[in-house]
Amino acid sequence: xxxxxxxxxxxxxxxxxxxxxxxxxxxxxxxxxxxxxxxxxxxxxxxxxxxxxxxxxxxxxxxxxxxxxxxxxxxxxxxxxxxxxxxxxxxxxxxxxxxxxxxxxxxxxxxxxxxxxxxxxxxxxxxxxxxxxxxxxxxxxxxxxxxxxxxxxxxxxxxxxxxxxxxxxxxxxxxxxxxxxxxxxxxxxxxxxxxxxxxxxxxxxxxxxxxxxxxxxxxxxxxxxxxxxxxxxxxxxxxxxxxxxxxxxxxxxxxxxxxxxxxxxxxxxxxxxxxxxxxxxxxxxxxxxxxxxxxxxxxxxxxxxxxxxxxxxxxxxxxxxxxxxxxxxxxxxxxxxxxxxxxxxxxxxxxxxxxxxxxxxxxxxxxxxxxxxxxxxxxxxxxxxxxxxxxxxxxxxxxxxxxxxxxxxxxxxxxxxxxxxxxxxxxxxxxxxxxxxxxxxxxxxxxxxxxxxxxxxxxxxxxxxxxxxxxxxxxxxxxxxxxxxxxxxxxxxxxxxxxxxxxxxxxxxxxxxxxxxxxxxxxxxxxxxxxxxxxxxxxxxxxxxxxxxxxxxxxxxxxxxxxxxxxxxxxxxxxxxxxxxxxxxxxxxxxxxxxxxxxxxxxxxxxxx
Numbered sequence: 001x002x003x004x005x006x007x008x009x010x011x012x013x014x015x016x017x018x019x020x021x022x023x024x025x026x027x028x029x030x031x032x033x034x035x036x037x038x039x040x041x042x043x044x045x046x047x048x049x050x051x052x053x054x055x056x057x058x059x060x061x062x063x064x065x066x067x068x069x070x071x072x073x074x075x076x077x078x079x080x081x082x083x084x085x086x087x088x089x090x091x092x093x094x095x096x097x098x099x100x101x102x103x104x105x106x107x108x109x110x111x112x113x114x115x116x117x118x119x120x121x122x123x124x125x126x127x128x129x130x131x132x133x134x135x136x137x138x139x140x141x142x143x144x145x146x147x148x149x150x151x152x153x154x155x156x157x158x159x160x161x162x163x164x165x166x167x168x169x170x171x172x173x174x175x176x177x178x179x180x181x182x183x184x185x186x187x188x189x190x191x192x193x194x195x196x197x198x199x200x201x202x203x204x205x206x207x208x209x210x211x212x213x214x215x216x217x218x219x220x221x222x223x224x225x226x227x228x229x230x231x232x233x234x235x236x237x238x239x240x241x242x243x244x245x246x247x248x249x250x251x252x253x254x255x256x257x258x259x260x261x262x263x264x265x266x267x268x269x270x271x272x273x274x275x276x277x278x279x280x281x282x283x284x285x286x287x288x289x290x291x292x293x294x295x296x297x298x299x300x301x302x303x304x305x306x307x308x309x310x311x312x313x314x315x316x317x318x319x320x321x322x323x324x325x326x327x328x329x330x331x332x333x334x335x336x337x338x339x340x341x342x343x344x345x346x347x348x349x350x351x352x353x354x355x356x357x358x359x360x361x362x363x364x365x366x367x368x369x370x371x372x373x374x375x376x377x378x379x380x381x382x383x384x385x386x387x388x389x390x391x392x393x394x395x396x397x398x399x400x401x402x403x404x405x406x407x408x409x410x411x412x413x414x415x416x417x418x419x420x421x422x423x424x425x426x427x428x429x430x431x432x433x434x435x436x437x438x439x440x441x442x443x444x445x446x447x448x449x450x451x452x453x454x455x456x457x458x459x460x461x462x463x464x465x466x467x468x469x470x471x472x473x474x475x476x477x478x479x480x481x482x483x484x485x486x487x488x489x490x491x492x493x494x495x496x497x498x499x500x501x502x503x504x505x506x507x508x509x510x511x512x513x514x515x516x517x518x519x520x521x522x523x524x525x526x527x528x529x530x531x532x533x534x535x536x537x538x539x540x541x542x543x544x545x546x547x548x549x550x551x552x553x554x555x556x557x558x559x560x561x562x563x564x565x566x567x568x569x570x571x572x573x574x575x576x577x578x579x580x581x582x583x584x585x586x587x588x589x590x591x592x593x594x595x596x597x598x599x600x601x602x603x604x605x606x607x608x609x
Contacts, residue, residue, distance in 0.1 A: 004486040007040045011479070012488075012531065019523045025334055026524060027468045030475020042482040050481070051474035055440045056163035060156040060473060062443035064465050066425065067110035069456040073421040074413030076117050079105055094131070095139050095194045098122075102140050103147025103186050107154045108429055111144040112328075112466075115570040116402050118144075132202040134579040138588065139193045141570040142562055146189045149559045150182030151175060153432060153439055156469065157525045161555040164480060164533040170547060175433040178552055181603060185556065185596055192595055196588045201579065218248075218375065219353035223270045235262035239274070249273040276353075322352070325383045326402040326573065328466075333383070333401065335376050341383065349387030356381050379572055398463075402573070417455045424449045473526060480530040493538035505543055505608055510601035512536050512550055516557030517593060521564040529558040549604040560596055562589030 011033065018029045038048040051057055070076055098118070106114050118140045126133035148154035152162060152175045162173050223229060229237050239247050250260040251271040257264075327333055333341065341351040354377065377383070424446050431442035450456040483489045500508050512532070520528040532554045540547035561567025565575030565585050574580065 001491075002486075004042060005488055005491060008037070008042055008482050008486045008488045011036050011040075011042075011482075015479070015527070016519075016523055019527065025468065027471035027475075030471045030473075033475040033479050037478055037482045042486060043478050047481050047485075048478045049474075051477035052470075054163060054473070054477050056156070056159045057470060057473045057477070059153075059159050059440045059443050061465070061470055062440075062447045063153055063156075064110060064469070065456065065461055066428065066443065066446045066450060067113045068461065068464055069421050069450045070109060070425060071113050071117070072460065073417040073455055075418055075422050075425070076105070076109065076114060077413075078418060078422075091131070091135055091197075092194065095136060095197055096190050098136055099139050099143035099146075099190045099193065102143040103150070106144040106147035107150045108425065111148045111155060112569050112573070115141055115144045115573060116328075119402070119573065134201050135197050137574045138200060138580060138584065139197060141568075141574050142189055142193055142589070142592065143186070144570050145559055145562070145568055146182070146186040149185060149556055150179045152177070153429070153443070154182075155525075155559060156473070157529045157558045158555055159439070160473065160477075160526055160529045161533050161551060161558070164477075164530060165537065165547070165551050168484070168534060168537050170537070170551065172438075174435070175429075175439065178555070181552065181556070181600070184603065185560075185600065188595060188599060189592060192592050193588065196591055199588060200584060218273065218275055218355070221272050221274055223266055223268055223272075225268045227266075227268070229266050230268055231265055233263050233265055234260065237266065239272075246275045247272050248275055321387060323385055323387060324355075325385055325398075327377050327379060327381045327383065328402060328569075328573065331377075331379075331398075331401050333377050334379065337376055341377075349385040351383050352386050353384040354381060355384070379569075417453070420453050421450065421455045424453075424455070469526070472524060473530075476524075476527045476530040480534055483531070484534050489534035489538045492535050493542050496535075496539060497542045505545060506601060506605040508539060508543065509549060509553055509605055510597070512539060513553040513557045513597055513601050513604075516554050517560050517597060520558045520561040521567040523567075525558045525561055525568055529554060532558065545608060549607040552604055552607075553600065556596075556600055560593055563593050564589070 015029060015033060018024055018032075019026065024032075034048050034051075037043050038045055102114060102118055119137060122131075122133045122136050122140065125131050145155075149158070152158050152173060166172050234247060239245050247260055248258070249272070250257045250264070251273075252267065252269070341354075354375065356375070356378075427449070428442045428446035431437040431445065432439040436442075437445065451458065496511070497508070500511065512535075516528060516532045516536075519532065523531075533551065536550035536554045537547045540550040559568075561571070563586055565571045565580070565582060571585065571589075575585070
């Protein structure tokens with residue numbers, strides 16, 4: 001093995017490890033990749049930055065902007081408005097109906113944007129009609145993935161695979177070229193998931209109290225100088241009265257005590273790291289004698305002698321509510337600690353506590369050992385925010401943050417902008433599907449029309465576009481070029497063919513499908529597609545077969561990451577709600593993945609003839 005192969009495989013292995021462990025945000029990992037392959041001479045500097053100008057990257061960006069315009073102007077809400085009227089149906093009919101509608105919309109609009117809207121709709125239905133949202137949300141996520149696999153613009157993965165294939169000499173795919181396969185997969189998915197939904201729990205995170213039922217909210221509190229708790233033992237205070245409140249750590253005079261004993265007496269200035277459920281966290285926030293955030297402390301110091309302002313403040317306090325924000329990939333809040341958030345502009349809201357998404361790195365012991373200043377937000381984490389009721393709508397402007405609190409959305413949409421946005425979407429689809437324009441040209445046209453008709457402003461684009469995906473693509477595309485430049489794809493394919501010598505071609509196709517699906521369960525589906533597409537084409541060339549079924553195997557396999565909650569963004573969203581465990585994805589997603597792997601391999605193998 002040459003030194004270049006060792007370098008490129010080392011970078012590939014490190015990249016996979018970083019994706020799995022989430023040590024860094026994906027955009028930072030992508031930038032590291034660009035620098036590494038450039039310094040090691042695996043690509044030229046021009047090739048290293050070619051991902052930023054790649055047609056697939058620009059197309060994905062344009063489609064994200066169009067999806068943003070559709071969401072901002074109420075098109076997605078309009079397309080899903082009738083769902084609130086179908087609550088009378090039996091659950092066995094609700095699940096496939098939700099899946100069909102989700103898949104239909106996701107075939108043409110960003111799957112993530114669609115699923116976020118559906119999450120809100122499902123939780124509202126659960127609140128009003130006692131429908132178990134846990135029975136619907138996972139099917140909705142899976143349906144979004146399956147629907148996006150039916151058209152070329154359905155997911156960024158499809159665009160990436162098509163772009164890589166074109167760079168390696170293949171003809172570009174048509175808009176609906178693989179739709180028949182996608183529709184078969186969708187039909188299978190609807191049947192399998194509807195039947196398997198009996199294995200899902202019956203849970204309703206209908207309000208923040210249920211959603212925060214576990215001891216997972218973390219915050220710091222400080223004992224004020226006039227606190228009635230001074231001189232009392234911990235077991236005689238609020239902290240000892242409830243089994244749902246734990247004092248994890250106490251900081252006194254620069255001395256840190258982990259898991260302080262219940263007989264320790266509290267003193268002025270003591271700082272406590274507290275883990276609590278939602279109810280007790282709200283009580284704690286309203287209790288005198290604590291400073292739970294810097295903003296409240298500032299108000300206390302400046303408003304004591306101003307009676308009118310105090311009365312005004314009391315009126316505002318009566319209107320305060322506590323809501324949860326779900327942190328999505330690409331949010332500017334990623335990497336921030338609770339302390340950082342308290343200095344962050346929350347549109348009038350005050351962050352109270354954070355709740356970590358459960359994973360192998362977020363054990364209780366690990367959180368106890370860490371200072372809350374070191375606990376940083378990751379995708380799927382949630383933040384508890386105190387905010388005036390009138391200001392809730394302003395949080396909608398925050399990029400890549402979903403409001404999970406149940407409330408009626410009183411936003412009004414301009415009918416002109418709504419129908420203009422819908423017309424632009426249909427125009428983009430029509431131009432791309434008919435072949436009149438390439439999907440890149442049609443999506444660029446759509447963005448231009450959105451801006452020209454004032455259906456979208458650039459400031460909103462800068463704020464809410466998921467730039468992490470753009471940087472991920474820009475970093476991973478050069479890595480794919482490095483695999484080709486060094487002959488790594490040929491090396492892998494030759495060894496794979498040697499291992500499968502004497503086996504039918506369908507076995508090799510199935511192995512490509514399997515490895516792609518397996519890798520996509522732990523690594524971004526886009527990254528998986530970029531890694532596997534050159535290998536699949538090299539394997540097809542080695543067998544002397546048409547590379548198209550191998551390319552489609554990579555495309556579908558990269559999308560079908562059902563068996564883990566981290567392989568696809570929509571799975572991460574519903575996993576972050578706390579109603580599913582990893583085993584639910586492994587069981588139901590695993591069953592679906594195995595069936596689709598077998599059926600997909602057999603269907604795609606018919607293209608050999």
